[in-house]
Amino acid sequence: MTNKRLYHIGFGQEDLGASPPTIALLSGDRDRANFIAQNYLQDVRLLSQNRGLDSYLGYLPNNRPILSATSGMGAPSLSIVVNELVQVGIRQIIRIGTSGSIQPHIPVGSIVISSAALCRQGAANDIAPMEYPAVADPFLTVALVQAAQALKFEHYLGITASVDTFYEGQERTDSANPDLMRSLRGITEEYRRLNILNYEMECGTLFKMAGVYKFAAGAVCGVVAQRTVDEKVVLEQKEVAVKNAIATAIHAVMNYFPSL
Template sequence: MTDAKLYHIGFGKNDLGEQPPTIALLSGDPERARLIAQSYLHSVRLLSENRGLNSYVGILPNGKALLSATSGMGAPSTSIVVNELIQVGIRLIIRVGTCGSIQEHVSVGSIVITSAALCRQGAANDIAPVEYPAAADPFVTVALVEAARELKVKYHLGITASVDTFYEGQERTQSVNRHLLRSLRGVTEEYRSLNVLNYEMECGTLFKMAGVYGFRAGCVCGVVAQRTVGEEVILGQKDFATDNAIKVAVQAAQHWKEPEA
C-alpha cells in the first residue's frame, strides 16, 4: 500500500530514497514548507505538489534525512496528511506554524511551544473521544525548548487553544459575520483566565492522532497577532516570528535522539 503514491500527498515510501526520513516538519503553508527545504536542507528533492500539499525531502547538515511537508489549513486537511505520512514511515512530526497570542506577555515575534491543546476540533472527534488528551510528546517538547534556548529565541511554553476556524472560532468580530454564536462570545477572555496562551488550528488533532496512532508529535508556532490589542495579523513581524519557529524546529529535528525505552 505504501509503495504506491498515496492519494493526497502524492508520493509513496519508494519515493523517499535510500535514506528515508522518519522526521517531518509540517507547515500549513506550502511556501513555508519550500522555505524550510531550500534554506536548511541540501540535496533537496521535490516529492509532490499534489493539491498544493508541497512536500520536499532533503538532508540536514548532520547527515540526517528530513521531510518538509504541507498540511494545508485546518484540522481536516491535517488529519489526512498526517495519516498518509505515517503510512510512508514518518515517526515524528513537528508542526511549524503561526498563531495569535491571547496573553499580554506573549508578544508578537516570539514563539509558543505547545505542551498540550484545548482541542475544539471536529476532525479530532473522529480520531478519539472529546475527553481524550491532546498532549504533545514530552521528549519532543523538551527538544524544542532546548533548541529555543540554544538559539536564544524568546519562547513561551504552555497550553494552546486549537480550534477549527480563523474568524468565528477565534472570536473575531471584524469580518463578514458580526453575529457570533452565544457560545463563542467571551470565549477568548475565558481561555485567557484558564492560562491558555494562544490560538491556532491544527495541533489538537495532530496530538490526538499521535496518541492513537503511536507516533511522536510537537508544535512550535510564531506569534503573528496579539489579541489583547487587536484582531489583525501584524504583517511586519510575520517573517521574523515564522523564521524563529522554523529555526527552533530544524534545530530540534537535527539534534533529535529517540529516547531509550
C-alpha cells in the same frame, strides 16, 4: 505501510529512497514548506505538489533525511496528510505554524511551544473521543524548549487552543460575520483565565492523532497577532516569528533529539 503513491500527498514509500526519513516538518503554508526546504536542507528533491500539498525530501547538515511537507489550512486537511505520512513511515512530526497570542505578556514576534491543546476540532472527534488528551510528545517538546533557549529566542511553553475556524472560532468580529453565536462571545477571555497561551488551528488534532497512531508530535508557532490588543495579523513581525519557529525546530532535531 505501502509502496503505492498515496492519493492526497502524491508520493509513496518507494519515492523516499534507500534511507527514508522518519521525521517531517509540517507547515500549513506551502510557501513555508518550500522556504524550509530551500534554506535549511541539502540535496532537496521535490516529491509532489499534488493538490497544493507540496512535499520535499532533503537532508540536514548532519546528513539526516527529513521531509518538509504541507498540511494545508485547518485540522481536516492536516488529518489526511498526517495519516498518509504515517503510512509512508513517518514517526515524528513537528508542526511549524503561526498563532495568535491571547495572553498580554506574549508579544508578536515571539514563539509558542505547545505542551498540550484544548482541542475544539471536529476532525479530532473522528480520531478519538473529546475526552482523549491532546498532548505533545514530552521529549520532543523539551527538545524544542532547549533549542529556543540555545538560540536565545523569546519563547513560551504551555497550552494552546486549537479551533476549527480563523474568524468565528477565535472570536473575531471584524469579518463578514460580526454576529457571533452566544457560545463564542467572551470565549477568549475565558481561555485567558484558564492560562491558555494562544490560538491556532491544527495541533490539537495532530496531538490526538499522535496518541492514537503511536508517533511523536510537537508544535512550535510564531506569534503573529496579539489578541489582547487587536484582531489583525501583524505582518511586519510575521517573518521573524516564523523564521524563529523554523530555526527552533531544525535546531531541536539536530542537537537535542538525536534518536529521531
